[in-house]
Amino acid sequence: HTRVSLHAPLFTGDHLIVATAGHVDHGKTSLVRSLTGVDTDSLPEEKKRGLSIDLGFAYLPDPADENRTIGFVDVPGHEKFVRNMIAGVGSISLAMLVVAADDGVMPQSLEHLAILTLLGVRRIVPVVTKTDLVSKEQLAEVTAAVHQHLDDRKLAVEALFCVSMNEPASVDRLRNYLWSRFDENVAEHIGPRYFRLVVDRCFTVSGAGTVVTGTVLSGSVGPEESVYLSRSNEPIRVRGLRTQGAISEQASAGQRCALNITGAGLRRRTPVRGDYLSANPDIPSSRLLDATVTVVSGMQNNRQQPDAIFKHWMPAHLHIGASSTTCRVALLQSQTLAAGDSGLARIYCDKEISAVAGDRFVLRDQSAKNTIAGGCIIDPVAPPRGRGTERRIAVLEAMNHDDLAVVLANLLELSAGGVDIPQFSARFNCTAEAVAGFVESSGERHQAGVWMISSRHWDTLTQKLAGLLEQWHADNPQLLGASAEQLTKQLKPAAITALVTSALDQLVADARVVKKGAVYRLSSWAAKLDDEHERLWKQVESLINHSGRTAPRVVEIADVLQLPKDEVIKLLNIFVAHGRLFRVSANRYYTANCLLDLGQVAETLARQNRLTVAAFRDESAVGRNLVVELLEFFDRCQFTRRQGQQRRVLRGADAVFD
Numbered sequence: 001h002t003r004v005s006l007h008a009p010l011f012t013g014d015h016l017i018v019a020t021a022g023h024v025d026h027g028k029t030s031l032v033r034s035l036t037g038v039d040t041d042s043l044p045e046e047k048k049r050g051l052s053i054d055l056g057f058a059y060l061p062d063p064a065d066e067n068r069t070i071g072f073v074d075v076p077g078h079e080k081f082v083r084n085m086i087a088g089v090g091s092i093s094l095a096m097l098v099v100a101a102d103d104g105v106m107p108q109s110l111e112h113l114a115i116l117t118l119l120g121v122r123r124i125v126p127v128v129t130k131t132d133l134v135s136k137e138q139l140a141e142v143t144a145a146v147h148q149h150l151d152d153r154k155l156a157v158e159a160l161f162c163v164s165m166n167e168p169a170s171v172d173r174l175r176n177y178l179w180s181r182f183d184e185n186v187a188e189h190i191g192p193r194y195f196r197l198v199v200d201r202c203f204t205v206s207g208a209g210t211v212v213t214g215t216v217l218s219g220s221v222g223p224e225e226s227v228y229l230s231r232s233n234e235p236i237r238v239r240g241l242r243t244q245g246a247i248s249e250q251a252s253a254g255q256r257c258a259l260n261i262t263g264a265g266l267r268r269r270t271p272v273r274g275d276y277l278s279a280n281p282d283i284p285s286s287r288l289l290d291a292t293v294t295v296v297s298g299m300q301n302n303r304q305q306p307d308a309i310f311k312h313w314m315p316a317h318l319h320i321g322a323s324s325t326t327c328r329v330a331l332l333q334s335q336t337l338a339a340g341d342s343g344l345a346r347i348y349c350d351k352e353i354s355a356v357a358g359d360r361f362v363l364r365d366q367s368a369k370n371t372i373a374g375g376c377i378i379d380p381v382a383p384p385r386g387r388g389t390e391r392r393i394a395v396l397e398a399m400n401h402d403d404l405a406v407v408l409a410n411l412l413e414l415s416a417g418g419v420d421i422p423q424f425s426a427r428f429n430c431t432a433e434a435v436a437g438f439v440e441s442s443g444e445r446h447q448a449g450v451w452m453i454s455s456r457h458w459d460t461l462t463q464k465l466a467g468l469l470e471q472w473h474a475d476n477p478q479l480l481g482a483s484a485e486q487l488t489k490q491l492k493p494a495a496i497t498a499l500v501t502s503a504l505d506q507l508v509a510d511a512r513v514v515k516k517g518a519v520y521r522l523s524s525w526a527a528k529l530d531d532e533h534e535r536l537w538k539q540v541e542s543l544i545n546h547s548g549r550t551a552p553r554v555v556e557i558a559d560v561l562q563l564p565k566d567e568v569i570k571l572l573n574i575f576v577a578h579g580r581l582f583r584v585s586a587n588r589y590y591t592a593n594c595l596l597d598l599g600q601v602a603e604t605l606a607r608q609n610r611l612t613v614a615a616f617r618d619e620s621a622v623g624r625n626l627v628v629e630l631l632e633f634f635d636r637c638q639f640t641r642r643q644g645q646q647r648r649v650l651r652g653a654d655a656v657f658d
Contacts, residue, residue: 016182017215017256019073021116022098023106027129029056031098031163032074034171035178036060040074055084055200057213057256059245062179069244070178071256075112092215093254094123094181097146101134101162104142105149111371114296117153118374119360123181124155127174132164192431195219195227195279196356197257198321202271205260209239212271213258214322218429219279220252221259229265230276230354231285236265274323276354282426285354288382289347290396291361293329293375297340310337310373317368318347320361320377326350329363329373332388332396337373344396345375346387355380356429357399380427404428405438412445416460417495418453448502461495461503466512466522473525478533480577481514481521519577529578536561537575544581544591549598549622551588582657585629592657598622598630599639599653606649611640 020028033039040056055073062068073092076084095116099109116124126146131139143160150157159177163170201213221227226235239260243251251257259277276283295310312331317324331337332344355377363373378399386392398410407428411419425435446458453461468490472482484501491500504520507513513520529537543560544551552560558568572589575581581589590598601620605611617627631647634640639656640647 016069016094016178017071017073017092017254018094018096018178019092019121020075020098021095021112023100023103023108023112024076026098026100026103026106026109027165028096028098029074030165031096031127031129031171032056032058032072034163034165034168035175036072038072040072059256060175060178061244061246066246068182069246070182071244073256092121094125094178095121097124097126097150099126099128099142099146100130101128101139101142102130105145110149113149113153114371115362115374117155118294118296118362118371120376122155124150124157125174125177125181126150126157126160128160128162130164131162131170132166192434193218193253194283194429194431195221195225195277196283196429197221197227197251197259197277199271199275199277200273200322202273208260209262210266210270211258211260212277213256214277216251216253216255216257218253220250221279222250225279226263227259227261227277227279228281228283229269229271230278230283231352232265232268233281234263234265234268235281236261236263236277274321276321278429280426280429282422283354283356283429284381284426285352286381287349287352288384289349289353289355289377290332290379290382290387291345291347291375291377292342292400293331293337293345293363293373294342295337295339295373296371309339310341312336314372315366316372317364317366318349318353318361319364320353320355320359323353325353327363330387332393342375344378344393346382353380357427358429404430404434408435408438412452412454412457415453416457416493418448418451418457418499420450421447421452422450446502448496448498451496451499453499458503461491461499462507464491465500465503466507469513469520469522469525473522478529478574478578479519480516481519481525483518484520487520529574533571533574536571537580540572540575541580541591544589544594549594549620550626551584551590551594553587554589555587557589582633584633588626588629595657596653599634599657602631602634602640602647603649603653606640606647609646611647611649612645 020032022028029040036058038058040058055075058072058074060070060072097109097113097116099105113124128139128142128146134142139162143162146160147157161170161174161177163174165171196217196219197212197214198217199212199214203211205211221238221241223238223240225238227238228234229236239262241248241251241257241259243255243257245256248257251259271277293310310331312335314329316327316329318327327350328348330346330348332346334343337343357377357380359377359380361374361377362371364370365372378396383392395411395414398414399407401407401410408419408424411424421432421435424430425432446453446455465487468487469482472487484497484504487504488495488497488500504513504515508515508520512523514523539561540557543557554568554572555565557572558565561568563571572581573583576583576589581591582595584590598620602611602616605615605619613624613627613631616631617624620627622630631640634647635642637656638650639653640649
C-alpha cells in the first residue's frame with residue numbers, strides 16, 4: 001500500500017532549509033551572511049542593538065543549477081525571543097548549532113538544542129565560530145563539550161566545523177558540506193496530502209496586496225488555486241508565489257515560499273503568525289489536544305541542574321508551528337513524569353489551535369523562561385470526556401503510528417461503531433484519494449456514506465440487529481417492526497444510523513429481514529393486534545367513518561375512548577403501521593374509505609382543471625385549514641402534484657387509498 005508517514009521529511013531533491021540555533025552573540029547571523037551574502041538582521045531595532053530579535057531569511061542559489069537553492073532561517077539567540085526561535089525551527093530539514101569558541105556551550109545553546117530535539121530535528125551540524133579568538137587547547141575543549149551534549153541526546157554528529165569569519169576557506173568548507181547534504185537528499189514518497197503552510201509573516205505590498213510567507217509543511221499549491229485560512233472555510237485565491245526567493249509556478253513540501261493572496265477569506269481577518277493556510281477547508285481547530293509528551297532531561301532554568309518532575313495539570317506555554325498559547329497539561333497514565341520520560345497527555349489550550357496529527361510542539365513553563373517538555377500531537381480534536389479511560393488510551397495508542405494505513409486499520413479494529421472517513425482525513429491532513437488507497441489495500445471493509453467499518457464488526461452488527469428485532473417483536477407484538485433509528489438507540493456500543501441502515505439492507509438482501517415503509521421486521525414474523533387493540537379499533541373506525549369528510553381531532557377521539565391523549569396518539573400510530581389508518585397531520589387521522597371519497601372529489605376537480613384550495617373546499621365542504629392539510633398529504637402520497645395554485649392528479653385515488 002501507499003505509505004503516508006506522519007513524520008515525513010520536509011525536503012526533496014531540489015531544496016533544503018537550514019536553520020541556525022545557539023546562544024545570543026555566538027555569530028549565527030554573521031555565519032549566514034558569510035554563507036549567503038545576505039544580512040538577515042533587517043529590523044532597525046536589530047541594527048541598533050546588534051542582535052537578532054525576529055526571524056531572518058536568506059537564500060543560497062546554486063550557480064550551476066537555478067533549480068537548486070538552500071534556504072536559511074536565522075533565529076534569535078536571546079532567551080527573551082525563544083518564542084520567535086521556535087517559530088523558525090518547527091519545519092526545517094537541518095539545523096546548524098552555532099557555539100562561539102570564546103564562550104563555549106551556554107544556556108541558550110542547551111535550550112535551543114533541547115528544542116530541536118523535541119521538534120524532531122535529527123540532522124544537526126555543530127559549528128564552532130570565532131575560532132581565531134581562542135587557543136587550540138580551548139578550541140579542543142569547546143568541541144569536546146559540543147560532542148558530549150550531542151551524545152547525551154543520542155544525536156549522531158557526522159561533521160563538526162570550526163569557522164572564523166576572517167577565514168573564508170573555513171566558511172567555504174561548511175558551504176560545500178551543506179551542498180553535499182543537499183545532494184544526498186532523497187525524497188520519501190509520502191502519498192497525497194493536502195497543501196499546508198504555517199504562516200510566519202504577513203505584510204502588504206503596494207500594487208500586489210496581501211503576502212504571507214512560511215514553510216510548506218505538506219502538499220503543493222500553484223497560482224489560481226484556492227486555500228483556506230485556519231478556523232475559516234472561506235476560500236482564498238493564490239494570485240502568485242515565490243519559492244526559495246524566486247518566482248515559481250508551484251510551492252511544494254519543504255520549500256520556503258511567499259504567497260500573494262486575495263479573496264473572501266481575507267475579509268473577516270488578516271493572517272497572523274501562527275495561522276495555517278491549507279487546501280483542506282476542514283482543517284480541524286480545537287482547544288483539546290491529545291499528544292505524547294517527553295520531559296526535557298538535563299535542563300532546569302536553562303542550566304544543567306537537578307532534573308525537574310513534570311506534574312499532572314501543570315500550567316505551561318504551548319508552542320506549535322508558529323503559534324503559542326497558555327495551557328494546562330493533564331497526564332493520562334500517571335501523576336508525574338520524570339526527566340527524560342514520555343507519556344500520553346491531554347493539553348487544555350486557552351485558545352483554539354489548528355493542528356493535525358503528527359505536528360510537533362514545545363512546552364515552556366508558566367513564566368515562559370524555561371523549556372520543560374515537548375512532543376507530538378496524536379489527536380488534534382480530542383473528545384471532551386473520557387480522557388483517561390482504557391478505551392481512550394487504546395484509541396490513542398492505535399493512532400500513535402507513523403504509517404496512516406496502519407492507523408486506519410487499528411481504528412477500524414477498535415471501533416465497533418465505525419470510522420468517520422472525512423474526519424479521519426482532516427485529522428491526519430490526508431486526502432480522500434489516499435484513504436481510498438488504504439482501504440483498497442488493507443482488507444475487506446464495509447462502507448455506508450462517509451462511515452467505514454471492519455468486516456468483523458460488520459458481522460457483529462448484523463447479528464446484533466437480528467437479535468434486537470427478535471426482542472422488539474417479543475416486546476411489541478402489535479407493531480409491524482422497528483425503524484433504523486429505534487434500533488440504533490438500543491445498540492451498545494452506539495453505532496451510526498447510516499451504518500445500521502446499511503446493515504439492515506444487507507439483512508433484507510439476505511432475506512432474513514423484510515422492510516415495509518420505514519420499518520423492518522424479521523422474515524418469520526407476522527404482527528397482529530391483540531383483543532384489546534381490536535376492541536379499540538372498532539370504536540376508532542366507527543367514530544372516524546361517522547365523522548364524514550371532517551375527521552375528528554385526536555383530543556376528540558381521546559374523549560370518546562376515555563384515554564390520555566399521548567396513549568391515543570400511540571394507539572393511532574399502531575393502526576397506521578397496520579395500514580388501517582392514514583396520518584394526514586399531527587391532529588387528524590383518516591380511514592381509507594374517507595380518503596377514497598375525498599380523493600374522488602379531487603379527481604373530478606382535476607379533470608376540470610380547477611383543483612385549487614378554494615374549489616376543493618367548496619366541493620368537499622371541509623374547512624380551509626383542513627383542506628390545506630389534506631392537499632399537502634395528497635402531495636406527500638404522490639397522489640397529486642402542485643403546479644402553481646393548482647394541482648394535477650398523478651394516479652387514481654383507488655390505487656392510492658385502497
